[in-house]
Amino acid sequence: MMRIFREVSSLVGAMGRVPGSKNNAKKKKVYKKAVKTWCRPRDLDQVQDDMEKEVRNGKKLEFEVDDDLPGLGQYYCTPCARHFDTQGTLDGHVSTKQHKRRLKEAKQERYTQDIADLGAGKTKEILPPAHPK
């Protein structure tokens, strides 16, 4: 929460109104945007990258001790990209519907640019080499 406040106060100025505005609407808008981007979860492709990394290394992702994160950042759920206070809450979370849904989404096939192009009807033309050896 302190980080959001610092972010907003740097955008709005230490205190008072945003220059050029007669009411507080601009300040509220700036605050809302800051909170929205601060609370933004990791995107699915980022999570898929993380999960691939875990599989490759054969162990869970490790984080350095961070005072700002719950549980000092030591209890992390990779598919949901969330930190938890204790091992108990993490274990409780693993059996929830939200976690299972997120895990299912993350295990789906990755959506790539090639698939998007195919969907749009674009095909890749493979030309013969211009200068055959």
Ligand SMILES: [Zn+2]
């Ligand atoms: Zn989870």
